Amino acid sequence: MPTAVFTQLPWHPSVDSVEATFAEYAPRSPKGAYPALGNVPLEELRKYWWEPISGEKRDEIIHEFLTAAQAGDALAQLALIKLLVPKAIKVVASSRQLRLYSMDDAMGTYITALWEAILTHPLARRKSLIFSLAMEALGIVNGHVKSSRRPVECPLEDWHDAAAEQQLQSASNRTEEDLAEVLAWSLSAGVLTRDEVVLLTRYYLAGDIPNSRQDLMEDHALSAEALRKKASRIRSKLVEAVRTEITEAGW
Known part of the structure; x- marks a missing residue:
């Protein structure tokens, strides 16, 4: 298991903060700190994730980050949240629990739930981890936020994270x-x-x-x-x- 280099990072639950903090600290991660990535530098994680890698490899990477995050590696936890942002946008845009909020506030609530889900996810589970984490985070939101049947006030088209939206749109056809x-x-x-x-x-x-x-x-x-x-x-x-x-x- 990788040894944590950063056990605390100055970020808060918003997409902008996740992206900015990851961009600042990922280049400082030692090469080979996360063996599942091979020779891929951590700062190129999202680019690598867009490549046609197998589901088994994706689960291997996610599980390594999960294990590291639960052992106190704050950067691994941030990397997981960064990878889950496109899935988070999709979940937030369709969640009854988050329709009372603007998209930014809803994303902040969901990212906080992801943070908790990452730290509590059973490490014995090694399959379909993106799906499992997304559902666990939504379950956490469900326990703290009242449901609403209002339509989403901030449509996806207005979302400002262009890179995440591009990945989401490309995934929607698969x-x-x-x-x-x-x-x-x-x-x-x-x-x-x-x-x-x-x-x-x-x-x-x-x-x-x-x-x-x-x-x-x-x-x-x-x-x-x-x-x-x-x-x-x-x-x-x-x-x-x-x-x-x-x-x-x-x-």
Whole structure:
């Protein structure tokens, strides 16, 4: 585990402060301080994150930062919040709990919740960490902020963090990647078994590949109708679990 260089940093819960403090202190982090990053300097974290790296690698990086943050590394905690800003914008823009606030105030509230979620996240969990942290932070917000059904007063188009918005907009088209994130969460949360995830993926994502469902029928010794019903039951179980998770988090 990396040895903390900075155990305290002068930042407060706003995107501007997170960005400015990270920009000041990340270049001072020793090379190789976070082995999961390899030779990537910490100050180039967001640029590296935009590259096509695997979900497993992303979870490895997040878990290393989590471990370091919980051991007192303030810079690792700040790096995590920086990575979570695009997800935070998406959550804040759709959260009933935060609609009474301006976007800046809502982001400040959510970043504070992220800070707590990072310090309390069980380190035994190693999968779908971005999704898990986002939901845990929203659950923390839900425990402290009254719900509102008012529309968001500060639309996303007015948001001033251009780099984060660019990443958010580019991610919004990655439907299959989002589905993969949810499926990975369902495994780590014990909602679905590995066999159920494989069947669901093959049935819905590969449904337009010639003979794919025929092969699936043969593999499971099921008729087309029986396979459809089985896939539908698994899908319903996943949808209900996600709905429950979102409701409890106050989304």
